[in-house]
Structure formats: C-alpha cells, structure tokens
Amino acid sequence: MNKLVKLFITSISAITLALVSFSSSFAKVEGDYIVLGSAISLTGKYSSNGVHTQNGYNMAVDRINKMGGVEVQGKKYKFEIIYYDDESNPKRAAQLAERLIKQDGVHYMLGPYSSGLTKAIAPVTEKYKIPMVEANGASRSLFTKGYKYLFAVLSPANQYLEVAIDLAVEKNGGKGVKIAQAFEQDAFSQDVRLGILDAAKRTGSEIIIDDKLPKELNDMAATLAKVKATKPDVLVVSGHTKGALTAIRQISEMKVDVPMLAMTHCDAAKLSKQHGKKSEYALCASQWHKNLSYKDKFFGSGKKYAKDFQKEFGYDPPYQSAESSAALLVFKDAFERANSFDRDAVRDALVDTEMQTFYGNIKFGPGGQNVAKPMILFQVRCKGDDCENRVVAPTKWASDKFYHPIPKWSERS
Amino acid sequence: MDFLIFKAPMLMVQASLDGILLGILFALIAYGMALQWGVMNIINIAQGDLVILGGYIAYTMYLAGIHPAWGVIVSPIIMFFVGWALYKLVINKVVDRDLFISILATFGIAIVFQQLMNFIFGADVVVAQSEYGTTMLFDNSVTLPNSKIFSAFISVLYAVALVIYMKKSKLGRAIRATAQNARAAKILGVDTEKVYAATFGINAALCGIAGALISITLTLHPYVGLPYTVRSFMIVIVAGLGNLPAVALSGMGLGLFEEFADYILGTEFRIGAVFMLLVFILVYRRFKLSKKREYLK
Numbered sequence: 130m131n132k133l134v135k136l137f138i139t140s141i142s143a144i145t146l147a148l149v150s151f152s153s154s155f156a157k158v159e160g161d162y163i164v165l166g167s168a169i170s171l172t173g174k175y176s177s178n179g180v181h182t183q184n185g186y187n188m189a190v191d192r193i194n195k196m197g198g199v200e201v202q203g204k205k206y207k208f209e210i211i212y213y214d215d216e217s218n219p220k221r222a223a224q225l226a227e228r229l230i231k232q233d234g235v236h237y238m239l240g241p242y243s244s245g246l247t248k249a250i251a252p253v254t255e256k257y258k259i260p261m262v263e264a265n266g267a268s269r270s271l272f273t274k275g276y277k278y279l280f281a282v283l284s285p286a287n288q289y290l291e292v293a294i295d296l297a298v299e300k301n302g303g304k305g306v307k308i309a310q311a312f313e314q315d316a317f318s319q320d321v322r323l324g325i326l327d328a329a330k331r332t333g334s335e336i337i338i339d340d341k342l343p344k345e346l347n348d349m350a351a352t353l354a355k356v357k358a359t360k361p362d363v364l365v366v367s368g369h370t371k372g373a374l375t376a377i378r379q380i381s382e383m384k385v386d387v388p389m390l391a392m393t394h395c396d397a398a399k400l401s402k403q404h405g406k407k408s409e410y411a412l413c414a415s416q417w418h419k420n421l422s423y424k425d426k427f428f429g430s431g432k433k434y435a436k437d438f439q440k441e442f443g444y445d446p447p448y449q450s451a452e453s454s455a456a457l458l459v460f461k462d463a464f465e466r467a468n469s470f471d472r473d474a475v476r477d478a479l480v481d482t483e484m485q486t487f488y489g490n491i492k493f494g495p496g497g498q499n500v501a502k503p504m505i506l507f508q509v510r511c512k513g514d515d516c517e518n519r520v521v522a523p524t525k526w527a528s529d530k531f532y533h534p535i536p537k538w539s540e541r542s
Numbered sequence: 543m544d545f546l547i548f549k550a551p552m553l554m555v556q557a558s559l560d561g562i563l564l565g566i567l568f569a570l571i572a573y574g575m576a577l578q579w580g581v582m583n584i585i586n587i588a589q590g591d592l593v594i595l596g597g598y599i600a601y602t603m604y605l606a607g608i609h610p611a612w613g614v615i616v617s618p619i620i621m622f623f624v625g626w627a628l629y630k631l632v633i634n635k636v637v638d639r640d641l642f643i644s645i646l647a648t649f650g651i652a653i654v655f656q657q658l659m660n661f662i663f664g665a666d667v668v669v670a671q672s673e674y675g676t677t678m679l680f681d682n683s684v685t686l687p688n689s690k691i692f693s694a695f696i697s698v699l700y701a702v703a704l705v706i707y708m709k710k711s712k713l714g715r716a717i718r719a720t721a722q723n724a725r726a727a728k729i730l731g732v733d734t735e736k737v738y739a740a741t742f743g744i745n746a747a748l749c750g751i752a753g754a755l756i757s758i759t760l761t762l763h764p765y766v767g768l769p770y771t772v773r774s775f776m777i778v779i780v781a782g783l784g785n786l787p788a789v790a791l792s793g794m795g796l797g798l799f800e801e802f803a804d805y806i807l808g809t810e811f812r813i814g815a816v817f818m819l820l821v822f823i824l825v826y827r828r829f830k831l832s833k834k835r836e837y838l839k
Contacts, residue, residue, distance in 0.1 A: 176665040341810035345769040347760040351804035382687035
C-alpha cells in the first residue's frame with residue numbers, strides 16, 4: 130500500500146511538473162523574443178528548396194534583429210523561429226503545425242515550402258486562428274478557400290506564364306497564336322495551365338496541343354514529336370524542375386523548332402548551368418530577379434540582397450529565398466502597425482499591408498494572395514558557354530530585349 | 543482520343559523507334575529482376591533505386607570531368623559490390639522466407655537508398671551531358687537522339703554477354719542449376735550461398751549499367767526509382783522468368799505500347815494504359831489456366 134501511495138505521489142508530481150513546464154512555453158512572446166514557427170522540408174524531395182526557404186527566413190531574422198528588431202508598445206523585440214523538419218510530407222507538415230501551435234505555443238506561423246505542403250498546413254492555422262505569412266505556396270486554390278489567416282507574399286500560380294502568351298500575341302502583331310502546352314498533373318502546374326487557358330481566351334489564341342504529363346514523367350518525346358508535326362507559335366511547359374530539364378534535353382536532342390518556349394522552374398533547375406547553351410532562348414517565369422529596382426531599408430536593393438546572401442550562404446539567392454525573406458519584413462511591419470501581440474489585431478494589420486520590399490510591392494487581395502507584384506519573365510542568354518538569365522518582361526524592368534523568334538536548331542552553333 | 547498519329551506516317555515511325563529504344567533499356571533492368579526472381583524467389587522493390595544509384599555514379603564521374611558514358615563500365619563494377627554487400631547484410635536473411643517478407647525487406651532497402659541518395663547527392667533533378675548529338679532520318683522529320691541509340695546498343699551488348707556467360711561459365715551454370723533446384727544443386731556441391739550473392743551482385747550491376755544510360759538519356763532524382771521497378775516488374779510478369787528473348791521482346795512491346803498510348807490516348811494515360819495492359823494480361827492468363835484445370839479434372 131505504501132508503495133502504491135508513493136507511486137501515486139510521484140506520478141502526480143511528474144504530471145504537475147510537466148504541466149508547469151508546458152504552460153510556461155505557452156507564450157507567443159518570450160522575454161524579448163517574438164516566436165514564430167515553421168514546418169519546413171529539410172529532408173525529402175523538397176529539401177533543396179526547403180533549405181533555400183529556411184536560409185531566406187534566417188537571413189531576414191538576423192537582419193531585422195541587428196537593425197533594432199520589432200517595436201511594439203515602445204519595447205523592442207527580436208524574432209526567433211522554431212523549425213521542424215516536415216520531411217516533404219504533407220501529413221507530417223500538418224502534424225507539425227499542430228505541434229507548433231498546441232505544444233510550443235506559437236501564435237504566428239511562417240509557411241513551408243511548396244503549394245502542396247501549404248495546403249496541408251493552412252486548414253490547421255485557420256482552425257486555431259493563427260496568422261500565417263507564407264512565401265512558397267502559389268497554387269490558386271489556396272486563395273479561393275476563403276482563408277482569413279493566410280497571407281502569401283508571392284503572385285498566384287495562374288499568373289506565372291500569362292505574360293508569355295501576351296508577349297507572343299504582341300510579336301504576332303496582336304493576332305492570336307497557336308499554343309502547344311504540356312503540364313504536369315499537380316496542383317501548381319494545373320494552375321499555371323488555367324492561367325494559360327484564360328490568356329488564350331482573352332487573346333483569341335488557339336490551343337492545339339494540351340498534354341498532361343504524368344507525375345513520374347521522364348520522357349516527353351511523344352509530346353515533342355506532336356509539336357514538331359503541328360508547328361505551334363508557342364510551346365509552354367510546366368512540370369517543376371524535372372519538367373524543365375527533360376524538356377530542354379529532349380527539345381535539343383529532337384531538334385524541335387518553336388519560335389517561343391516558355392517554362393517554369395528554370396532557376397530552381399539550374400537550367401543554364403546544367404544544360405548550358407541548349408537552354409538558350411528559353412523564357413522563364415520568376416517571382417523575383419535581383420536586377421529589379423524595388424527597395425527597402427533592411428536589404429537595400431535586390432542586388433545588395435543577392436550580394437549579402439552570397440556572402441552568408443555561398444550561393445546566389447534563388448527567388449525562393451528572396452520571397453521567404455520578404456515574409457519576415459511583412460510580419461515586422463504588421464506587428465508594428467498593430468502595436469499589439471493580439472492575434473486578431475496582427476491579422477487585421479496584415480490585411481492592411483501595403484509596402485515595398487526589395488522583393489517587390491506587397492498588398493494582399495481578399496483571398497490572401499499578393500496582388501501588387503507582377504510576375505517577371507527572363508530569357509536564358511549565352512555568351513560562349515556562359516549562360517545567364519536576363520529579364521525581358523515586363524518592359525518596365527527589362528534589362529534586355531526579348532529575342533524572338535528562337536533561331537532554328539540548324540542555324541544554331 | 544487523338545488520331546494525329548495515323549494522319550502523319552512519320553509520327554508513327556518516330557513513335558515506334560522511340561518506343562523500341564526505350565523498351566530495350568527497360569528490358570535490361572527487367573532481365574536483372576527476372577534473374578534474381580528466378581534464382582532466389584525475391585521480388586526486389588529496390589530495383590529502381592539501384593538503377594538510380596548507378597546513374598548517380600555516372601553523374602559523379604561527369605561532374606569530375608570524365609565522360610558519363612564510361613559509367614557503363616565503372617558503374618556496374620561498383621554496383622556489383624553494392625549488390626553483394628546488400629545480399630550479405632539483408633537479403634541472405636530473407637532468401638528462404640516467403641515472398642512477402644522479401645518484398646518488405648527490399649521495400650525497406652528502397653527507402654534507405656532513397657534517403658541516402660538524397661543526403662549525398664541532394665534533392666535536385668540532375669542530368670549528365672553526353673553531347674552525342676542527333677541522328678536525323680527521312681529528311682529531318684524523324685529524329686533519334688544518339689544517346690538513346692547508344693543506350694540501346696550497350697543494353698543489347700551486355701545482355702548478349704550475360705547470356706553467353708550464363709551458358710558457358712562455371713558460375714553461370716551454377717546459377718542456372720540453383721534456379722532449377724536449389725536443394726539438388728547444394729547436394730551436388732554448388733555453394734548456393736555464393737551463387738545467391740553473385741546473382742544479386744549481377745542484378746545490381748545490370749541496374750548500374752541501366753542507371754548510367756539513364757543519366758545520359760533521361761533525368762536523375764533520388765525519388766524516381768519506383769517507376770523503373772514497376773516497369774521491370776511488368777515486363778517480367780508478361781515474359782516469365784529466366785527467358786531473355788521473351789524479356790527483350792516484352793520490353794520492346796511495352797515501350798511501343800506506351801508510346802502509342804501516349805499519342806492516341808494522351809500523355810496523361812500513358813502509365814494508366816500500361817497498368818490496364820497488365821490487368822488484362824493477368825486476367826487472360828488466369829482464364830487460360832482455369833481452362834487447363836478443367837481439362838485436368
């Protein structure tokens with residue numbers, strides 16, 4: 130009996146102790162720190178972009194903390210982020226979001242990498258009314274669900290390649306063009322496709338090939354043979370990095386001549402590095418480029434950001450890093466305007482966001498998407514074997530002229 | 543449905559050649575699978591991941607400035623020892639157990655391999671450049687990448703070499719004997735343990751060759767192994783075990799079928815069509831078997 134009582138007392142005290150330590154971590158703001166949470170892909174198939182995202186977040190946290198932090202009610206606070214590895218798995222990401230909110234007491238979230246994972250986390254943050262600023266989920270369906278606590282600093286997926294169709298029509302003297310398109314069957318690529326359908330309708334263009342690429346895509350020879358036979362004015366391909374690399378490999382091998390080739394994920398695929406000259410003239414959609422003329426007081430300009438990032442992490446920042454850094458700037462701005470740590474006050478402040486960052490203008494539409502920043506297009510251009518991405522549209526930021534039409538393979542050296 | 547292919551005969555030629563060239567490469571992977579399935583009664587779910595690992599070996603050579611085509615010699619040598627080690631570590635413990643255990647074990651190996659490759663080579667999609675150029679036929683209307691022709695040629699070369707080796711060499715005979723009856727082979731003095739290890743090593747080496755060829759014809763990524771496993775599984779199911787000409791034919795047939803399904807039904811049904819074919823073949827086989835059984839009664 131005595132033993133049982135002892136056991137009882139021990140377990141009670143253990144539970145109490147656990148509860149005490151549990152509740153002490155139940156604070157969104159600890160001392161001088163505002164704690165943000167993020168589930169991020171550090172392993173698994175998204176790990177490289179996950180790391181780009183994390184580096185972007187970390188860079189901004191360092192910079193904001195160094196430059197005085199966030200001022201709320203006269204007191205200066207610093208940012209701190211709790212990260213968990215979601216293993217590139219949506220289910221795991223949703224679990225981790227729950228854990229961040231319920232166990233770690235996080236009241237403000239930063240997004241994961243990719244549309245799929247953001248989709249998995251958004252219902253959780255919405256349920257607990259946790260404001261989430263995300264920088265890597267572009268799928269249109271994220272912004273049509275009526276989420277009130279989701280804010281995306283990037284342009285939605287359907288805008289990725291619309292500009293390319295406009296450009297093709299412009300080059301065709303305002304007349305509609307013939308479009309061949311091949312998209313992977315995932316949420317993001319299908320959203321890009323919807324954008325093209327809209328643009329085709331708007332410009333009176335005709336879609337002559339509309340292929341859906343399987344997820345385990347590694348061969349698009351059939352699509353390209355059809356392109357060769359039907360001679361469209363534009364070929365549009367979107368299938369993440371694998372799609373971009375496969376397309377360039379097979380277009381060059383099969384000597385497919387199209388006047389214009391538009392794609393997504395060129396910089397993530399390191400297209401110009403992996404395929405060199407073969408990727409020349411490819412037109413690529415991008416959220417950001419370092420040469421754009423946006424400015425802010427934390428990072429200065431895009432060029433300065435790229436330089437600092439290179440110094441810190443040893444590689445040129447892809448747009449995934451830049452947009453992630455921008456997410457922190459948005460949070461800082463919202464906290465200061467809300468002048469409070471009340472979640473709803475912060476959420477309301479986020480709704481009213483209207484600012485310029487080195488990454489671009491940010492203003493959230495009713496669905497939470499950024500409506501103030503256009504997508505840009507760059508074209509791969511080579512000098513000898515050295516290839517780089519040059520901005521060609523929109524004209525306001527174009528550093529180079531858009532090269533059209535793409536020379537035939539027989540004329541390319 | 544799209545019947546463009548019937549209006550343009552050149553597309554038909556293109557599709558057929560693409561399908562056959564790719565099919566030969568798949569047949570090589572399938573042959574490895576058939577070999578170790580026949581000898582050891584193991585369905586290797588990690589087959590595709592061995593292929594990708596072989597590809598990464600060639601890719602590493604490419605990064606070091608060596609032409610990736612040399613991978614077809616280096617990769618199988620390394621992969622043979624990888625296979626051998628894998629046998630000694632894991633497979634020898636499941637080789638006598640039922641099929642389900644071996645599927646589970648190799649599934650586990652597949653996951654470990656994927657994560658290891660992700661850890662070592664990163665999650666980016668990569669390609670190795672062979673710079674082999676293109677062969678143009680029929681006034682440039684049919685194009686064949688030389689890398690694909692090269693890969694088909696190498697696949698045939700290795701397959702023929704393997705058949706001769708299996709027929710003529712001592713180890714080859716031992717492998718065939720073990721496949722026919724492991725117990726009898728053991729009684730007659732064949733070291734079946736060694737035969738199993740060698741078989742698994744040879745399978746891994748075949749995967750290594752295929753991987754090196756894939757690095758110059760398609761793309762590499764730590765997580766794309768599974769489709770290769772599924773395809774080779776399908777080819778083996780259709781062709782049966784231990785019959786190389788049938789494996790080669792069924793590989794080419796599958797390649798052709800895939801290409802034509804792509805043109806006619808659309809790219810999105812390419813893989814689906816292959817699965818439908820598998821279901822059809824399995825049902826047909828069952829139907830034939832059940833007929834036979836009735837006779838026996």
